[in-house]
Amino acid sequence: MMKLSKSELQKKYKAFQKLRLNLDLTRGKPSEEQLNLSNSMLTNLSIARSYKSNGIDIRNYGEIDGLPEAKKLGAAFLGIKQSNVIVNGTSSLNLISAMMQTLFFRGNRDLPWKERKKVSIICPVPGFDRHFSLCEEMGINMINVPLTGNGPDMDKVEAIVKKDKSVRGIICVPKNSNPTGETYSGDVVKRLAKLPKLGNKDFMIFYDNAYAVHDFSKSKKLANIYRLCEKFKTANNISLFASTSKVTFAGSGIAFMGGSEKTLKNFLSFFSKTIVGSDKVNQARHINFLKDTKALKKHMENLGTLIKPKFDIVESYLAKLPKGIAEWSRPKGGYFVSFNAKPGKASKIYKLCFEAGLKLTPVGATFPYGIDPDDQNLRLSPTQVKNSDLKKSMEIFILAVLLSE
Ligand SMILES: Cc1ncc(COP(=O)(O)O)c(C=O)c1O
CATH class of the missing domain: 3.90.1150.10 (Aspartate Aminotransferase, domain 1)
Structure with missing residues (x-):
């Protein structure tokens, strides 16, 4: 041709x-x-005839932070402890937006964003269109930083964070990124974990690990950012996200959010005003289907x-x-x-x-x-x-x- x-x-x-x-x-x-590979999830509860999980009736209100077994699954996606995970809803994008709203209305150990003249977020590009349309919808100023094949150009990211005091965070997809497919290098992950130290006290890393387990060939291993954040004392400056949208049923999966105890408590103070519980029925289907990390x-x-x-x-x-x-x-x-x-x-x-x-x-x-x-x-x-x-x-x-x- x-x-x-x-x-x-x-x-x-x-x-x-x-x-x-x-x-x-x-x-x-x-x-x-x-x-089709997940179809058994449509019947696995009726076959098991069990509507209790760890003694919790999955059909009733409650457990806004999710079932313990679902948190365990989320911990495997996010690479953090089960106690640092919340499971709610069917969409990680929805949890990202709820986290942004939390910062907008309550702040993160600092003034809420709504009281600031300008809030900027660093956006590695090219990136996920819905991250950008969400930020635009919320009136957040977006600053482009190029991706390099190993993650964002961290020299540029650090220079912007040091210089521009309107910058309150970064939104990134660290593994099999959308659309470049790149996985951030160990050095980039380490510099990201240290990044909040250069910026405002309420700096937030939105770590959207949407493709955490979605390798189809042997792919680069992603360093564990949360452990590094603990080491550099920035654990209150990161929120991690994932979902089973591209694992089971897109739009009918379950979504995970990870963070420090303080971050999750602050988030739930806001989020609990918007919803009474979590969809434990769907969580139970997923627990039955994705029994353990081997499954x-x-x-x-x-x-x-x-x-x-x-x-x-x-x-x-x-x-x-x-x-x-x-x-x-x-x-x-x-x-x-x-x-x-x-x-x-x-x-x-x-x-x-x-x-x-x-x-x-x-x-x-x-x-x-x-x-x-x-x-x-x-x-x-x-x-x-x-x-x-x-x-x-x-x-x-x-x-x-x-x-x-
Ligand atoms: C980077 C990224 N995050 C989030 C999503 C959406 O995930 P969810 O269905 O859990 O909102 C996608 C879907 O394409 C994505 O590419």
């Missing part, structure tokens, strides 16, 4: 247009086959077997592009491939794909305020589509990249 002339490429592109395809690589959703590991391996071939397809098509035309990530886990075209080309590629029946995540979505300053980054989410559709999608995508030249 790479040796084709522009007119031959045009011809192939027009042929795709005629097919009136409706392909979609916009969001990192699990495929039906992935979801979790096995389940993630089974998911990985379904996911990896999709990423192999993406790579096999991108590898056909001539050298120097673009760069892209080769993730070992997570849900995304991050593609960097030459500056100024992403919008054109997006439009060409769209007009040939392939929807991509809008250009700019991976940056705060929806603005990619270099009009360069595109996110590919290959997990949900059938392999045959993924191949067609990638064919269109590389045609669009070539035609954008």
Whole structure:
């Protein structure tokens, strides 16, 4: 394909247009086959005929911080002690937003954010679009810092925290990041753990470990940030998040938050005004299904077997592009491939794909305020589509990249 002339490429592109395809690589959703692997969760409570967990009736109000066994599961995701975990709701994004609201209305051992003129948060880019839209919604000023392949550029992060007193935190995805797939190096994790010492007393690291257990190839091990925070006496400046959205059922999983005793107490003082208990029925289903870390590991391996071939397809098509035309990530886990075209080309590629029946995540979505300053980054989410559709999608995508030249 790479040796084709522009007119031959045009011809192939027009042929795709005629097919009136409706392909979609916009969001990192699990495929039906992935979801099917968790179907026993739909019946495991009725089969067990047990509605008690550790003596707690799962059908009633209470346990806003979650069932002990669910906390144990959360502890395995977050790499912290069970006593430092809260389990509530189905969405980690919801817990992140509740934590932001806590800081907004109650503060963290300092003035609430609502009493400050300006609150800024550092956003490693490219990143998760919903982190950015949430911050924008809450009126938080976002400051871009580039990712390096090993995590954020920490020289830049530290310089900003030292200089700009409006900075009250950083939001990051440390493992199999969305969309770059990178896992932060040991040095970056250590510097992140020390970071609050350079800034305001209420500095908060939002550590969204959404892809903590989601490796499909051998991936880099992530250092344990909470232990480092304890060592550097910054444990009150971090909140950790994860969920089973990409483990069991997306949107019907369970969500975890971790933090110091002080952080969790402060959070619950706010959160307990907004909800009476937690969904212990769903937690019990998850406890029955993901019995222990061995069962979790096995389940993630089974998911990985379904996911990896999709990423192999993406790579096999991108590898056909001539050298120097673009760069892209080769993730070992997570849900995304991050593609960097030459500056100024992403919008054109997006439009060409769209007009040939392939929807991509809008250009700019991976940056705060929806603005990619270099009009360069595109996110590919290959997990949900059938392999045959993924191949067609990638064919269109590389045609669009070539035609954008
Ligand atoms: C980094 C990151 N955090 C959070 C989420 C959403 O997780 P949840 O469904 O638990 O809100 C996603 C989903 O794509 C994500 O990529």
